[in-house]
Amino acid sequence: MQLTADLTGRHVLVAGARDEARRVVRRYRAAGAVLRTVSRPDHFTPDLLNGAVLAVVVSADDGGWPALAQACGAHGVLLAREAPAAPGGRVTLVGGGPGTEDLLTVGAQQALREADVVLFDRLAPHRNLSTLAPGAELVDVGKQPGHHQVAQRDIERLMVEAAQAGNNVVRLKGGDPFVFGRGGEEVAACAAAGIPVSVVPGVTSAVSVPAAAGIPVTHRGVSHLFTVVSGHQPLSDAEHVHLAGLGGTVVVLMGIGTLPQLIAGLRRAGMRPDMPVAVVERGYSDSQRTTVSTLAGIVTAAGAARVKSPAILVIGEVVRLAAGCEAGAGRLADLAEAVGA
Ligand code: SAH
Numbered sequence: 001m002q003l004t005a006d007l008t009g010r011h012v013l014v015a016g017a018r019d020e021a022r023r024v025v026r027r028y029r030a031a032g033a034v035l036r037t038v039s040r041p042d043h044f045t046p047d048l049l050n051g052a053v054l055a056v057v058v059s060a061d062d063g064g065w066p067a068l069a070q071a072c073g074a075h076g077v078l079l080a081r082e083a084p085a086a087p088g089g090r091v092t093l094v095g096g097g098p099g100t101e102d103l104l105t106v107g108a109q110q111a112l113r114e115a116d117v118v119l120f121d122r123l124a125p126h127r128n129l130s131t132l133a134p135g136a137e138l139v140d141v142g143k144q145p146g147h148h149q150v151a152q153r154d155i156e157r158l159m160v161e162a163a164q165a166g167n168n169v170v171r172l173k174g175g176d177p178f179v180f181g182r183g184g185e186e187v188a189a190c191a192a193a194g195i196p197v198s199v200v201p202g203v204t205s206a207v208s209v210p211a212a213a214g215i216p217v218t219h220r221g222v223s224h225l226f227t228v229v230s231g232h233q234p235l236s237d238a239e240h241v242h243l244a245g246l247g248g249t250v251v252v253l254m255g256i257g258t259l260p261q262l263i264a265g266l267r268r269a270g271m272r273p274d275m276p277v278a279v280v281e282r283g284y285s286d287s288q289r290t291t292v293s294t295l296a297g298i299v300t301a302a303g304a305a306r307v308k309s310p311a312i313l314v315i316g317e318v319v320r321l322a323a324g325c326e327a328g329a330g331r332l333a334d335l336a337e338a339v340g341a
Contacts, residue, residue, distance in 0.1 A: 008032035016058025020084030089163030095202015096124035116167035123174025209283030231255025240265035249316035276319035
């Protein structure tokens, strides 16, 4: 059973060893409660419950603190039990999805709830973190495009140091940690420092941002494969030829800066000039915007619309399926018919 209560100004007693109870203490303090703490059962005296509305026992053992439990019964004070914080520091890499809280997984929400420190990125859902991670210190390590190198090393250092100090650290990243997220490097940094590390996958923008614009990355009879490419560096001509030769959907992340090179490369590699292309900016935000054109027209269209990062580029026939694009949703049936699906 879950209850919601306003604890502002209410007295709460937290019972448990200091290290084990620290997150619980921080969470109740953040909720505005006035705290009293007791760290050992033999230090408990019933007067500690005077004026308290709630006692929280932090113990691995369900039957721990019997005298306190008995006194709660006698004084009509609510008793809650919580598991202690795991001993020693650890790191959880959490995929936060494309920026909206709606797409945080249950696992991500749980990791945030249990965090002592959250290091979060610019593209992760971070607006409501003080509620999602009530016991945590929040650290903005948001990187601006083009300033990666030093920041990444600093982030890894911060993460490892916070865990070495005994904290439960959540590294909250945009999308999925292992899709161009440098998650692998962060796992390696933890492993090198002997810090236990786990990963909670997230909803990647590579699939969800096209979806936000009504574009399915695959569609029966239209595209049976999709390739996700980083546009951070220009591709080689061999890569352009491979991409053009695949015949499926191409999804490009971090591709705004290298858009002209990519489009020129795909045209040289023989991709049709009338191939539909969409740029979806700021997916899931109030200012989400989709610009639709063709391979031949997208550089001019993107320039005219002044498209900016963060944005996802989608190249392929599936773009025609987007509701609201010029061809419209009605094209879906025509297209499927044309290809005999
Ligand atoms: N790990 C992330 C990707 C990190 S690379 C993931 O799985 O989604 C950062 C790039 O992701 C941005 O440059 C942009 O191309 C894309 N991106 C992430 N969130 C986005 C959003 N809400 N709207 C548009 N593009 C987004």
